Amino acid sequence: MEIDKVFKALADPTRRRLLDSLHAQSGQTLGALCEHMEMSRQAVTQHLQLLEEANLVAIVWQGREKLHYLNAVPLHEIYARWIEKFEQPRLGALHQLKKRLEGDDDEKA
Numbered sequence: 001m002e003i004d005k006v007f008k009a010l011a012d013p014t015r016r017r018l019l020d021s022l023h024a025q026s027g028q029t030l031g032a033l034c035e036h037m038e039m040s041r042q043a044v045t046q047h048l049q050l051l052e053e054a055n056l057v058a059i060v061w062q063g064r065e066k067l068h069y070l071n072a073v074p075l076h077e078i079y080a081r082w083i084e085k086f087e088q089p090r091l092g093a094l095h096q097l098k099k100r101l102e103g104d105d106d107e108k109a
Contacts, residue, residue, distance in 0.1 A: 002055065006074045009054035014039070015047050019056060022070035029065055 009015050014037070021036055022028060034044050048068060051057040058069045 002074070003078070005050075005054040006056065006078060009050050009056055012047070012050075015051055018044070018047055018051060019070060022057065022068060026069045027060075027067045029067060033068065 010019075017037070018033060021033060030041060030045065030048070033048070034041050037044050048057060052059065055074050056071055058071045060067045060069060
């Protein structure tokens with residue numbers, strides 16, 4: 001399954017650092033990504049390959065340069081499936097509590 005690849009990719013702190021770097025500045029070359037990592041280019045390339053396989057990183061060739069871009073769609077799919085639905089009841093309860101504590105303007109009118 002594709003989602004298994006995403007979770008596997010996110011399980012590693014090095015890959016999360018690469019994603020954070022691409023979030024800060026998308027469209028980086030391998031050399032630029034390696035500058036902030038304390039490992040060989042080959043090791044970074046292997047991590048990027050797993051991120052590509054999980055569809056978290058998209059590649060665009062610009063001449064001879066290979067640019068890496070963050071693809072947040074799989075992360076959003078995880079959010080929608082695993083986080084958002086659990087978050088809504090809690091946010092609704094907090095909203096109701098806030099209305100009760102501050103006084104509901106609709107009830108005063």
